[in-house]
Amino acid sequence: MPKAYEEIADDLRRAIRNGELKPGARLPSEAELARQHGRSVPTIQNALRLLSAEGLIDKRHGSGTFVRRPRTRAIRDNERHQWEKDRARMPEATRAQTGATERETGLVSGDLVFFARYRELTAPSDLADAFGVPEGTVLLERTYRTRHSAETAPFNLVTSYLVRDMIAANPDLLDETNEPWPGGTQNQLHTVGIEVDRIEERFTARPPTPEEARELDLPAGTSVILLRKTSYDIHDRIVDITAVTIPGDRTELLFTTHLERW
Amino acid sequence: MPKAYEEIADDLRRAIRNGELKPGARLPSEAELARQHGRSVPTIQNALRLLSAEGLIDKRHGSGTFVRRPRTRAIRDNERHQWEKDRARMPEATRAQTGATERETGLVSGDLVFFARYRELTAPSDLADAFGVPEGTVLLERTYRTRHSAETAPFNLVTSYLVRDMIAANPDLLDETNEPWPGGTQNQLHTVGIEVDRIEERFTARPPTPEEARELDLPAGTSVILLRKTSYDIHDRIVDITAVTIPGDRTELLFTTHLERW
DNA sequence: GAGTGGTCTAGACCACTGT
DNA sequence: CAGTGGTCTAGACCACTCC
Incomplete structure (x- = not known):
């Protein structure tokens, strides 16, 4: 049985990697993602937590979730x-x-x-x-x-x-x-x-x-x-x-x- | 207001760092920690997730949560x-x-x-x-x-x-x-x-x-x-x-x- | 089989951001 | 103020480990 939060994370990860979601772009809200995937908000949060740990997204409280821009100085x-x-x-x-x-x-x-x-x-x-x-x-x-x-x-x-x-x-x-x-x-x-x-x-x-x-x-x-x-x-x-x-x-x-x- | 899961994580992190919990030791079960801290299991899981992301513990499904042993080869x-x-x-x-x-x-x-x-x-x-x-x-x-x-x-x-x-x-x-x-x-x-x-x-x-x-x-x-x-x-x-x-x-x-x- | 962690829900309330 | 993410609950059921 596939795990829902991993599948959602996979979807988003793929979208980020292939450029559908560009650096700086805002993701749909958690509530919206929950609706789209027919899952509860905590499950969506689980998926986003994975991507956050991988360094792919930044969550900004009150503002939204964004695709991270790479940086090296x-x-x-x-x-x-x-x-x-x-x-x-x-x-x-x-x-x-x-x-x-x-x-x-x-x-x-x-x-x-x-x-x-x-x-x-x-x-x-x-x-x-x-x-x-x-x-x-x-x-x-x-x-x-x-x-x-x-x-x-x-x-x-x-x-x-x-x-x-x-x-x-x-x-x-x-x-x-x-x-x-x-x-x-x-x-x-x-x-x-x-x-x-x-x-x-x-x-x-x-x-x-x-x-x-x-x-x-x-x-x-x-x-x-x-x-x-x-x-x-x-x-x-x-x-x-x-x-x-x-x-x-x-x-x-x-x-x-x-x-x-x- | 202090966040419950951070406080619990702080407690456990301190115990690991000062050697109360030695490498390889098993932590109390999530249910037991929930009881000790008067919190729900998901909140305990939130705390453990932090420590896991920091590399301090390993969770083994069905077996327990253990203090990680450091390694370099x-x-x-x-x-x-x-x-x-x-x-x-x-x-x-x-x-x-x-x-x-x-x-x-x-x-x-x-x-x-x-x-x-x-x-x-x-x-x-x-x-x-x-x-x-x-x-x-x-x-x-x-x-x-x-x-x-x-x-x-x-x-x-x-x-x-x-x-x-x-x-x-x-x-x-x-x-x-x-x-x-x-x-x-x-x-x-x-x-x-x-x-x-x-x-x-x-x-x-x-x-x-x-x-x-x-x-x-x-x-x-x-x-x-x-x-x-x-x-x-x-x-x-x-x-x-x-x-x-x-x-x-x-x-x-x-x-x-x-x-x-x- | 007993005990452990893993997943998920439905909903509540809070905190922060931006208009 | 509306919309966003953050925290937390109480409980259900599942999957895995070990005896």
Whole structure:
């Protein structure tokens, strides 16, 4: 026996895919769909819930149900790391010109609202393991948010961890009011004699938690990409661990791998 | 006024996060939860649906609702491309030893079931644009699936496109029965004098379509990572475009970026 | 067979949007 | 204010799992 709400969802999904229902178009009201299909409103809602979870429609309370428009804006690429390293030894005037977020989004710094908060903590077991330091080592946790001045949601959620003793030689690095730091983390590390040799980035994807959905203003039917970045210095020490939560529908990650010539 | 189903979901989410409900544990039945919270069963179902969409629980019809166990198995890294290029000129005996999937999953080829299908098509506008060739150019579409012999779902869904004229000099490349080809695509291209110079990979994430969920056997509350890979040869021609659909909860992507030394 | 989740109803009332 | 989606009920019946 075919399930009514799946059949209705299939109908609508087909109509959206083949363009009968174009992006931005309004669907018939739930009551109207119920009448058309000879079903109750809750059954229609069940069908629409499926499509919403698939990211095909947006329901707007009081207004209607609409076919979602696809979107992708920012591109995050892996050339950024070399770009940052190159800038890390440049004069402050150059470093202050533009940051990584500006580079990615193509916006100018006047359009961007920046937020940073620092906090010290003793390493819990997972972070201690990741850094290869004893549990209880003092870490500096740095939380960053950058958003477009015309929007409410930040582009992503960033939390970075440093080993406090590794950077304490420069007290400026412990003060959040120095953010945004011209030249970013690689310049900060450079001021205490650390040169970054390589960066490992690990990705997975999953549905957002309610907290992430709220902070990133994510509609139903989207995913987040979780990026865990580990920076190694030239002595193979782990000098930074950063976790980034990225909206899956707004950002594209671009990696270029150059191969050795024959 | 607080919404009943959100409050119930919050309660259960908190219990799962702080470990009161451990992975694998069974939740009380819907009827029991309804009684505990003084709500109707459909309201409980609404709450559980939220948690299911977040990937926190699995509902098993007739059996109960359980806290989901997290999982990640395969790691896909970007050293694979250089590894494949190095192998592309090796003797067949070496190339036949092991393939990219074995390398990623740590399995041996006896554990793997391989499937390939070839099809010719004339380039639609999006692919023509991507390749930079006229619309209607003949392409070879290659569809691949690899799965563990003990499982039903493949690790990912792969579709590769080649320009037919670019490879037609070697008729073996047009015959799907030659798959799995020892040494993979880079060796195939090598047989017609093509050397790959660099590979661009673009990632986004979104919820699975029903088709993807079925083919990859994805439970509710998971995401897929979409990978679009473009291979450039040493003359800067695009020689291959590949789309890969990857389960977000099973695979981790690892990229290492080496930086120039100061 | 007992217990579980899955589907569906008919209708009520509420909250939000746009005119 | 009319129309939309959001929440919730009380209960029916079905489908699946496991003992």
